[in-house]
Amino acid sequence: MPILVSMKGDKKRRHAALKSGSRPPARLSTATSQQADESGQWRRRASDDFEVVASTSSGKIGMNITDPDGKPANVRLLRPPRTTLLNPSQPKNEEDQLDPHADSAVGGYRIIQLSKCAEMWNTCYKEHLAQGNECPGNLHFDASREVKVGLAWKQALKCDGCSYQSDIFKLYEEVDTGKSGPKPADINRSLQIGLAETMISNSAMRTILLATDIPAPSAKSMQDSANTVGKTLVALGQESMEKERNHLKHLNTICGLPADNPIRAEGDCRYNNALRSAGGTTPFQPATQAVYTICENNTPKKKIIAVSVTNKLCSLPGCKHNSEHCPSNLAKEESIGNERAWAYECAKDLAESGITIKHFTTDGDSKQSMGVSDAYCEMNINTTVENLCDPGHLSVAQKKKIKTASFSQNIFPAKTQDAKAKLQAKLALDIVDRCKAEFNNCHQALAGDVTKMATKLTHARDCLIQCLQGNHKFCSKKSFACRGTVRNHWSFNRLGDIRITPSASDETMLAHLIDMRLGGPAVKSTRLNTNTQKCESTNRAYLRTNPKCVTMTRNFSARIHGAVHSLNTGHAESLLQKTAAVGAKITGRARRQLKSEGKVRQQRKQLAQSGKYKKRRVARVKKNYTLHNKAKVSKPQVTYSKHMLDMKLLGNKHDVAEEHNYFHSPLKAVKEHSYAK
Numbered sequence: 001m002p003i004l005v006s007m008k009g010d011k012k013r014r015h016a017a018l019k020s021g022s023r024p025p026a027r028l029s030t031a032t033s034q035q036a037d038e039s040g041q042w043r044r045r046a047s048d049d050f051e052v053v054a055s056t057s058s059g060k061i062g063m064n065i066t067d068p069d070g071k072p073a074n075v076r077l078l079r080p081p082r083t084t085l086l087n088p089s090q091p092k093n094e095e096d097q098l099d100p101h102a103d104s105a106v107g108g109y110r111i112i113q114l115s116k117c118a119e120m121w122n123t124c125y126k127e128h129l130a131q132g133n134e135c136p137g138n139l140h141f142d143a144s145r146e147v148k149v150g151l152a153w154k155q156a157l158k159c160d161g162c163s164y165q166s167d168i169f170k171l172y173e174e175v176d177t178g179k180s181g182p183k184p185a186d187i188n189r190s191l192q193i194g195l196a197e198t199m200i201s202n203s204a205m206r207t208i209l210l211a212t213d214i215p216a217p218s219a220k221s222m223q224d225s226a227n228t229v230g231k232t233l234v235a236l237g238q239e240s241m242e243k244e245r246n247h248l249k250h251l252n253t254i255c256g257l258p259a260d261n262p263i264r265a266e267g268d269c270r271y272n273n274a275l276r277s278a279g280g281t282t283p284f285q286p287a288t289q290a291v292y293t294i295c296e297n298n299t300p301k302k303k304i305i306a307v308s309v310t311n312k313l314c315s316l317p318g319c320k321h322n323s324e325h326c327p328s329n330l331a332k333e334e335s336i337g338n339e340r341a342w343a344y345e346c347a348k349d350l351a352e353s354g355i356t357i358k359h360f361t362t363d364g365d366s367k368q369s370m371g372v373s374d375a376y377c378e379m380n381i382n383t384t385v386e387n388l389c390d391p392g393h394l395s396v397a398q399k400k401k402i403k404t405a406s407f408s409q410n411i412f413p414a415k416t417q418d419a420k421a422k423l424q425a426k427l428a429l430d431i432v433d434r435c436k437a438e439f440n441n442c443h444q445a446l447a448g449d450v451t452k453m454a455t456k457l458t459h460a461r462d463c464l465i466q467c468l469q470g471n472h473k474f475c476s477k478k479s480f481a482c483r484g485t486v487r488n489h490w491s492f493n494r495l496g497d498i499r500i501t502p503s504a505s506d507e508t509m510l511a512h513l514i515d516m517r518l519g520g521p522a523v524k525s526t527r528l529n530t531n532t533q534k535c536e537s538t539n540r541a542y543l544r545t546n547p548k549c550v551t552m553t554r555n556f557s558a559r560i561h562g563a564v565h566s567l568n569t570g571h572a573e574s575l576l577q578k579t580a581a582v583g584a585k586i587t588g589r590a591r592r593q594l595k596s597e598g599k600v601r602q603q604r605k606q607l608a609q610s611g612k613y614k615k616r617r618v619a620r621v622k623k624n625y626t627l628h629n630k631a632k633v634s635k636p637q638v639t640y641s642k643h644m645l646d647m648k649l650l651g652n653k654h655d656v657a658e659e660h661n662y663f664h665s666p667l668k669a670v671k672e673h674s675y676a677k
């Protein structure tokens with residue numbers, strides 16, 4: 001029996017000590033007892049919660065508990081349990097502690113080559129049997145001996161009934177690099193080919209793998225593979241462009257022209273960031289990567305024949321930016337918007353392959369065609385480059401001018417300024433559409449005869465002004481787009497049944513505005529009816545491999561060249577060629593899937609270019625505008641207007657009103673919103 005030793009005052013002390021589950025003592029009762037639960041028990045909070053609300057002073061005596069406003073809170077907290085304070089990295093939940101697959105067995109998923117796996121099992125099964133001890137055990141993957149090779153695996157088997165252990169098997173195909181050392185797994189190379197085709201990066205790929213319970217390759221090994229594959233992609237891209245240049249020369253000879261007959265081409269530049277302003281972060285142009293593309297316009301396929309890649313970024317530690325491994329090729333202080341220089345580089349490249357450009361279609365933003373001339377001057381090439389305008393960019397400029405033109409008060413059948421502005425915007429879109437139709441039909445009818453076209457289009461212009469007033473009297477003879485009959489005449493998709501009543505000065509102004517697209521100089525500069533649409537669609541395709549939200553510092557050029565190869569060769573064929581070039585293969589089911597996917601893509605592309613699809617698109621636009629014209633919005637509500645509240649705070653009502661009109665129309669709000677661009 002234990003001996004109980006008691007001393008004087010024990011009873012009193014037992015009463016004073018804080019026991020588990022005891023109620024808060026009377027002296028704390030002034031504080032709101034939120035820390036005590038329903039039963040009135042005191043609980044220690046988790047260290048995460050405690051750290052958020054309480055700050056201990058430097059000597060760790062006393063603590064400050066504050067509410068979100070920073071005011072002292074009227075509560076008292078017990079400090080978190082001692083164990084979590086001592087070792088915060090300790091697992092917090094039981095799941096982490098009890099991982100059934102921790103080390104003893106291979107769990108989850110692995111990517112392995114099937115025939116290699118079958119070979120391993122068959123070999124091991126026979127070996128195990130050949131031991132002759134009639135062991136009833138089962139074979140298992142040996143977790144302690146599995147080796148990760150990027151995405152691939154080396155595995156071994158063991159028996160749970162005896163001491164049998166197999167050799168280690170490589171469950172992947174090896175790539176013969178011709179170098180000493182371990183041979184890389186083909187899947188690690190082909191993974192990088194796949195990634196370069198899409199917008200996801202190595203870190204995103206790792207997240208996908210981990211989410212699917214597949215151990216991910218290390219970030220470094222993935223980057224190393226990407227660098228190796230990158231060189232192949234650049235070479236393949238250049239090879240495909242060289243092939244297209246030779247094909248152009250071949251086509252020239254088929255047409256009975258000299259092989260080096262100057263060609264038609266289009267060019268445009270794409271930047272990873274806007275060129276305008278960096279919002280105070282840098283005085284330089286904020287773009288850090290640019291790619292200049294030239295596509296041929298001799299054939300309807302419009303293949304990419306030259307690219308120039310400019311990169312200001314380099315993430316190599318301690319790099320002096322002069323080695324061959326440095327991805328940066330432009331100094332920070334240089335202008336990245338120098339499209340003349342990038343066009344010069346491309347033209348020089350083309351000239352070295354025996355291709356010169358005679359008609360060069362560009363947007364009106366920079367002096368790209370002068371860059372081509374510079375190259376020919378330097379190389380003593382006797383070809384004069386003529387710069388043609390892109391009709392799309394001309395139309396945008398025309399639309400802006402019509403929208404902001406000051407017509408007379410009575411031209412639109414509307415009462416308020418706001419309603420008139422809306423109608424003017426619709427008029428701008430309709431005139432642009434009609435001009436496009438007039439030009440295209442005229443170009444087709446007169447086979448591009450500039451003088452005739454300029455005269456005929458002047459008549460078409462006068463006719464259009466009458467047409468807008470509902471008078472189709474001259475249309476049947478002078479217009480290329482309006483038949484002029486009661487049943488069959490041009491319908492303005494946006495204005496619908498609304499007619500304008502222009503004054504004499506309005507008519508003069510309208511004539512000037514229409515001349516921006518149908519006048520003599522405009523007709524001359526767009527006489528071949530070429531555009532930069534292929535370059536723009538190429539820029540959008542670059543977006544797939546080089547999204548603007550992910551910066552590919554090291555492999556920017558590789559991803560661009562990969563996209564060029566894909567666009568010139570076709571998605572499926574390009575992927576097959578690329579994987580073959582890095583020593584990998586796409587076989588069996590995957591190959592069949594890839595080919596059928598390629599077919600579907602091709603069909604979708606053809607559908608998008610078909611007349612049926614275009615008609616459907618136009619009908620949809622018309623439907624939306626008809627609905628908008630019918631809707632009677634007496635007092636439109638402004639739901640979004642940039643700096644709407646900021647300006648009110650500053651008392652600048654004028655600025656609020658200006659933005660006001662702009663965002664009334666929900667259609668426009670979506671279209672012109674900066675996020676939509």
Ligand SMILES: [Zn+2]
Pocket residue numbers: 128135136137138159160161162163164
């Ligand atoms: Zn056994």
Ligand SMILES: [Zn+2]
Pocket residue numbers: 314315316319320321322326327328
């Ligand atoms: Zn560098």
Ligand SMILES: [Zn+2]
Pocket residue numbers: 467471472475479482483484489490
């Ligand atoms: Zn008409």
